[in-house]
Amino acid sequence: MTYNFNEIDAKWQKYWAENQTFKAVNNSKKPKYYVLDMFPYPSGAGLHVGHPLGYIASDIYARYKRHQGFNVLHPQGYDSFGLPAEQYAIQTGQHPALTTAENIKTYRRQLDQIGFSFDWSREVRTSDPSYYKWTQWIFIQLFNSWFNNNTSKAEEITELEKIFASEGNANVNAVCDDNIEVFSAEEWNGYTSEKQQKILLQYRLTYLAETEVNWCPALGTVLANDEIVNGVSERGGHTVVRKKMTQWSMRISAYAERLLQGLDTIDWTDSLKESQRNWIGKSVGASVTFNVIASETKQSHVIDVFTTRPDTIFGVSFMTLAPEHDLVSQITTPEQKADVEAYILATAKRSERDRMADVKTISGAFTGAYAEHPFTKEPIPVWIGDYVLAGYGTGAVMSVPCGDQRDYDFAKHFNIPIINIFSPLSPKGGTKNSDDLIAAEAFTEKDGFTLKNSGFLDGMNYKKATKRAIYELEQLGFGEGKTNYRLRDAVFSRQRYWGEPFPVYYVDGMPQMIAAEHLPIRLPEVEKYLPTETGEPPLGNATVWAWDTTKNEVVSNDLIDDKTVFALELNTMPGWAGSSWYFNRYMDSTNENEFASQEALNYWKDVDLYIGGSEHATGHLLYSRFWQKFLFDKGVVPVDEFAKKLINQGMILGTSAFVYRVDIVLQLQDFKWTEDKTESPYLELHSNKVFISYNLVKPFLDKTENVIIEDKILEKKIIEIISPKLKDKFKKALKETGKELSIKVSNLISPIHADVSFVNASDELDIDAFKNWRKEFKDAEFILENGVYKVGRDVEKMSKSKYNVVNPDDIVADYGADSLRLYEMFLGPLEQYKPWNTAGITGVHNFLKKLWKLYVDDNGIKVNDAEASKDALKTLHKTIKKVQEDIENFSFNTSVSTFMIAVNELTTQKCTSKDVLEPLLVLISPYAPHIAEELWSLMGNEESISTAAFPEFDASHLVESAKNYPISFNGKMRFTLELPLDMSKEAIETTVLAHEKTQEQLQGRTPKKVIVVPGKIVNIVG
């Protein structure tokens, strides 16, 4: 009997599907365990070998937990709304729903053949109306909520209305828009409904507001901050500009503190938590109010600033506002108006990216206005400068040049006085006093100084002065202690088609929610997926997209009368909407009446192990935590963190193959540029014609530039190859110019990606396959080494454009699913980035063949009831111990090695005992479930191996009587000596010293010291 992996894979995959082996139940006497993968976006390209890495790890863990007696929930689904499907629809006119369904089919086939133990009965798709019905429902809940700062949680908006009606908003401590007007109960009750709605909108957790957004013209949509990388869009790398638009936003800033605190309660990686902390960006300090000194014609203004260093307030020598700051136009004096306006115009022209790229150039303008120092009452000039960001804090800073490098540079540049307020306790550079220091740069440390020139703060250190400054500001009513967060509210509208429609219609411009019982509001059909001619989002193309408030259904736009039929929202929700709560839906994914039943939510509670990529650190993982906390406040979910433990799997990189194109240039001899430079001195024979083998590249390049061919053998060869083509070019060039040509081979070589499937394990290129690959390579010539063309190799991210993608389908066909699973784990630690190299898979494949042979020979299964040998039991139990430890530490690579060692040992021992081979199979089955099931059933078991209990480790089998001690001299191991483990320290010392090899090493010297660590080592110091 041979190991026929393809048959075995198919047989057991069918068995698992038919018997619903991995279906989880929502109540059980067993303890629950929820293992989740970040669900995939089903792209048209399908899976490559990098994608299943995390799924394999989580699958091993899920299977392990089942063996341990847990009721395991291990679901899978698709994040199926998104931009690529829409872009494809725009290009081809195919409905995104169709292409998405096709892509999902491919994904499912690819996933199935790897043998995952997913409970597919719980599959979710975010683009499915039965799913996004509840995404819409959550949106409505957010709309109907506000954040009470006194209780630090979300509460019903109807409660807020009651407060407004009975006592106004003066005492309401809510997270809301900045510029809220204060009103009494009488005023509130007298407001029109429209005005009341407008005010309430400023308190809701999702709100409609004119905000400055990141507009991406190429994609025709806005982007969230985390969708922008280095100033360009994450998808496509298009430019992004700032633009004011009316958009839905999510008031995630309300949860900033809880999102920060919650990090301490979950077992996520430090780097990921650090990213989130960074993104939330908490800073503690004070807000300070500066009065603008009123000129005779103007009304009074104040400038609010946020500072983390209220202790340095006496060092303020100017103030700086962001150019976009609202006050700028109001306080600028007529004399400075021209300057200021010119500066604002100049900064507005600079894109976000330019501003980021160029942080060194100092620029700004004086407004002509002065503010008053709250303590000294001295006038302080007010400047504007683009180093102050409109989006952070209040968009204005009190500038302390002696204590902040940016303020310092600005002051130096514009000759603004720098007041020194620091007396260093131990000045840098020894003898220098603080004034000398300040002459060169700002002093930004928080310790090592006391204050001077600072009135009542003189002589105090940072801590004391900060406290006192805040106290004094509060006494004067000019400020208070304040905590500021970098986290901005998240824009929630997208001008796209393929996303969740909002359950929203508009009456007199005010948004109205559609009642939950009428959900889902289905995505309408459109003719075109592009924005409309009037610049509206793609849903503007829909003809049936109005809400009839009497029939409670979506009707034709023609019926809009603004009395009972109203226009629906044209934006759709962003990609992260559906992914922010899907982990809860899996608990009860087919429930039509609820988001998920309370019973299911209380049973499964949260994800015990979540595995996915680190690229979601500040997007999906932050938004999901936000929604979870909100749903917890509403009493919908029982816990306020959705994932207890999270592991980021590393990326599997591709090993790209390169061929080296020689760029050949013909040059006219003694050529001089003509005046108008229209005549080119070069004729470039654009290659794709001559490729040089990898190991010849370096010798070729080491020669001086543009060597004359005739002298060099290599180039001679090149010219021979290309000469027929060249002849025509020569003739033509000679005729046209009447000049001599010299033929030069440039020393430029361009590496070009070749498809990795053309290359064998020895890096040799299949030249014919390469030639047939693309038209331009059809008549290419190859300069070989030792009769073959060798490619160069480099490790890069796997991608279609680099032709280094390895398809798991091929691996599964050639080696079987178990080989793929084992190899992905064997490559290295789960979290690490590591290159894929298909050649290496023979190692694990051979292991599986050896495993097969351990159980099966030509006559069939050879496992019997023979008594297990001591050695075999020892091998088994050390394997149980190691594998169990490894799985629990997510060290899957080392457990594969352990299996290899075990099988090698048992093969040597000729073990056939069921007592050893049966438990061994259970150990291996999470990793290689197909072969395990097959051997398990060959051994006569009727039930799936997944129902077997994990073997118990018995330490008694590992008890040793002797230890092979390493004997070292001055820490260097010289020989080993087998001694009984129960030997005393003294006896060991005597025995070792008496040993002839010891005497040889010592050569008559007396050792100074002998270290004996029983059971470990002997070290002789001499």
Add this chain to the structure above:
RNA sequence: GCUGAAGUGGUGGAAUUGGUAGACACGUUGGACUUAAAAUCCAAUGUCCAUUAGGACGUACGGGUUCAAGUCCCGUCUUCAGUACCA
């Protein structure tokens, strides 16, 4: 700049609370089997010196602690990732 992770043979990577560095594989070399190839099996494989016995050096670099350091401490360098005028 800041934050986080990491640096070990030709390659991927092992190494428990400091205790035999290089497990397990890939690759390479040699051998067996074969008409041959593939497959399989056996052996060798950190570098250098030495016929052998054996020795020296070795975990990015420089110091230190220790009987003993890949592991701990101080400093430096490099790579990767995230973030960036955050007041």
